[in-house]
Amino acid sequence: xxxxxxxxxxxxxxxxxxxxxxxxxxxxxxxxxxxxxxxxxxxxxxxxxxxxxxxxxxxxxxxxxxxxxxxxxxxxxxxxxxxxxxxxxxxxxxxxxxxxxxxxxxxxxxxxxxxxxxxxxxxxxxxxxxxxxxxxxxxxxxxxxxxxxxxxxxxxxxxxxxxxxxxxxxxxxxxxxxxxxxxxxxxxxxxxxxxxxxxxxxxxxxxxxxxxxxxxxxxxxxxxxxxxxxxxxxxxxxxxxxxxxxxxxxxxxxxxx
Amino acid sequence: xxxxxxxxxxxxxxxxxxxxxxxxxxxxxxxxxxxxxxxxxxxxxxxxxxxxxxxxxxxxxxxxxxxxxxxxxxxxxxxxxxxxxxxxxxxxxxxxxxxxxxxxxxxxxxxxxxxxxxxxxxxxxxxxxxxxxxxxxxxxxxxxxxxxxxxxxxxxxxxxxxxxxxxxxxxxxxxxxxxxxxxxxxxxxxxxxxxxxxxxxxxxxxxxxxxxxxxxxxxxxxxxxxxxxxxxxxxxxxxxxxxxxxxxxxxxxxxxxxxxxxxxxxxxxxxxxxxxxxxx
Numbered sequence: 001x002x003x004x005x006x007x008x009x010x011x012x013x014x015x016x017x018x019x020x021x022x023x024x025x026x027x028x029x030x031x032x033x034x035x036x037x038x039x040x041x042x043x044x045x046x047x048x049x050x051x052x053x054x055x056x057x058x059x060x061x062x063x064x065x066x067x068x069x070x071x072x073x074x075x076x077x078x079x080x081x082x083x084x085x086x087x088x089x090x091x092x093x094x095x096x097x098x099x100x101x102x103x104x105x106x107x108x109x110x111x112x113x114x115x116x117x118x119x120x121x122x123x124x125x126x127x128x129x130x131x132x133x134x135x136x137x138x139x140x141x142x143x144x145x146x147x148x149x150x151x152x153x154x155x156x157x158x159x160x161x162x163x164x165x166x167x168x169x170x171x172x173x174x175x176x177x178x179x180x181x182x183x184x185x186x187x188x189x190x191x192x193x194x195x196x197x198x199x200x201x202x203x204x205x206x207x208x209x210x211x212x213x214x215x216x217x218x219x220x221x222x223x224x225x226x227x228x229x230x231x232x233x234x235x236x237x238x239x240x241x242x243x244x245x246x247x248x249x250x251x252x253x254x255x256x257x
Numbered sequence: 258x259x260x261x262x263x264x265x266x267x268x269x270x271x272x273x274x275x276x277x278x279x280x281x282x283x284x285x286x287x288x289x290x291x292x293x294x295x296x297x298x299x300x301x302x303x304x305x306x307x308x309x310x311x312x313x314x315x316x317x318x319x320x321x322x323x324x325x326x327x328x329x330x331x332x333x334x335x336x337x338x339x340x341x342x343x344x345x346x347x348x349x350x351x352x353x354x355x356x357x358x359x360x361x362x363x364x365x366x367x368x369x370x371x372x373x374x375x376x377x378x379x380x381x382x383x384x385x386x387x388x389x390x391x392x393x394x395x396x397x398x399x400x401x402x403x404x405x406x407x408x409x410x411x412x413x414x415x416x417x418x419x420x421x422x423x424x425x426x427x428x429x430x431x432x433x434x435x436x437x438x439x440x441x442x443x444x445x446x447x448x449x450x451x452x453x454x455x456x457x458x459x460x461x462x463x464x465x466x467x468x469x470x471x472x473x474x475x476x477x478x479x480x481x482x483x484x485x486x487x488x489x490x491x492x493x494x495x496x497x498x499x500x501x502x503x504x505x506x507x508x509x510x511x512x513x514x515x516x517x518x519x520x521x522x523x524x525x526x527x528x529x530x531x532x533x534x535x536x537x
Contacts, residue, residue, distance in 0.1 A: 004461055005346065005427055007486040014349070014425035019356035067276060073289075074272030080295025082502065084442030119364060119416050142394060143413035143438045145430075146496045150286030160418060167360030167417040186279065211279040224421040226358060 018226045020169025025058045027173045029161035032064030034178035036097045046236045057246045062136035062161030065093035087144035087153035091137040102133040115139040136161045158215040169227035176236035181253030186211045198254045229257040296444025303440035308342025310453035311511045312373040323380045330405040333521045338411035338436040339373035360417035363428040370410040378408040411435045433490040444502040449520045451511035456528025461486045475533040505531035
């Protein structure tokens with residue numbers, strides 16, 4: 001008990017098997033800028049597809065922030081506010097988006113859970129309700145990490161949704177974006193960019209791509225995964241992609257530990 | 258997005274870059290680094306009271322320290338964060354044995370730091386010092402100006418969202434890190450860690466009494482030395498190396514009366530770990 005928890009030898013002795021808490025749950029992340037900001041035309045068909053899969057697959061849905069966070073980042077940075085303040089502000093944008101998604105899915109039995117309820121009530125809610133929506137941005141708030149580069153909060157809704165999948169040992173973690181998956185360059189500006197169907201997280205980190213369709217920190221988290229050892233990126237603007245991903249088919253990009 | 262471009266008169270140059278480009282774009286990231294930094298509470302001192310090193314020792318260690326804190330209230334404003342300690346070690350070992358993941362260990366460990374904060378708060382309550390949960394942090398400026406100090410639990414409020422460590426299962430960001438991040442976000446005057454050692458040694462002085470004492474070292478050098486054991490969580494060193502507000506952190510021995518006061522007065526007591534290029 002007097003051992004230092006900073007001692008490398010003590011830490012090494014804490015390696016032991018981890019069990020999955022909710023092994024049949026699928027974590028679905030709905031992008032803020034990529035899906036939510038497009039409104040009805042992008043979101044409603046996607047939600048229909050979620051409902052169509054409800055009987056077969058248990059889903060919890062993390063939602064991202066999008067353009068309002070870009071705006072408040074610019075105002076906040078202009079005022080000199082630190083990263084932790086920006087993180088607390090941005091989490092309200094994704095909370096708004098998550099709340100709207102939960103309203104649209106309410107009649108199908110989905111509930112909206114704030115972070116304290118994810119901690120205390122998610123299993124009970126999933127037993128009683130037919131799905132849950134949560135704020136994709138993790139509750140780091142003022143305690144957000146210092147980014148390596150920039151002053152922007154490194155943990156957005158991609159990281160928060162992934163971490164929910166990892167801690168509960170989810171069956172799958174699926175990111176719904178507006179591109180087909182991972183490309184070697186931004187496909188919106190470079191139509192010739194190479195498509196990457198499958199890769200390891202460390203390989204992608206090593207390639208140092210200029211832009212990524214997910215937060216770079218998710219790749220770091222994947223290298224340390226104990227349970228959620230892969231993620232899938234799919235294009236939510238193409239009907240059927242989510243269904244295929246839930247059925248374990250090869251669609252979009254699979255990133256493995 | 259194209260049609261938004263003309264309406265973007267409401268946005269600054271940086272605002273346009275942020276709205277129109279990917280947040281992972283290198284030029285956007287660079288532009289954010291060039292914005293000014295504003296210190297929210299530049300006069301506050303964050304003081305972390307160790308869990309195992311101070312709180313677990315009970316009255317003999319805690320009472321003199323509480324007196325020293327009270328004596329400093331007229332001169333120094335303090336956010337007092339607490340560590341976890343022995344009970345956290347017990348529940349971490351139990352939870353690891355039960356196969357529970359790191360995020361669950363964070364929820365469990367937070368409760369221990371919370372217990373210590375409650376106990377410290379009871380001892381300071383008669384001086385009007387409140388206990389503040391993370392959700393109540395917006396009220397800190399008021400309490401600090403009116404009463405001079407607040408007590409909080411040191412764990413960052415990551416709950417189930419704590420990232421896995423590189424090795425093992427222990428949450429990598431614990432109370433040292435939570436207190437550091439409070440100091441950084443508020444642009445605090447000082448970050449002082451109160452433990453039961455005179456400062457940093459090349460090896461744990463409890464096991465190696467003759468190990469080298471390090472009164473002052475840059476965080477870059479300390480990370481390069483890659484010591485087996487440290488006086489502080491490794492995450493603190495990584496965050497200090499890239500901090501924008503906090504330039505140095507100080508470690509004092511809370512079992513020696515006067516050390517906390519000396520640190521609050523700006524004296525070089527204990528060990529100082531500083532960010533390179535910022536100190537002499």
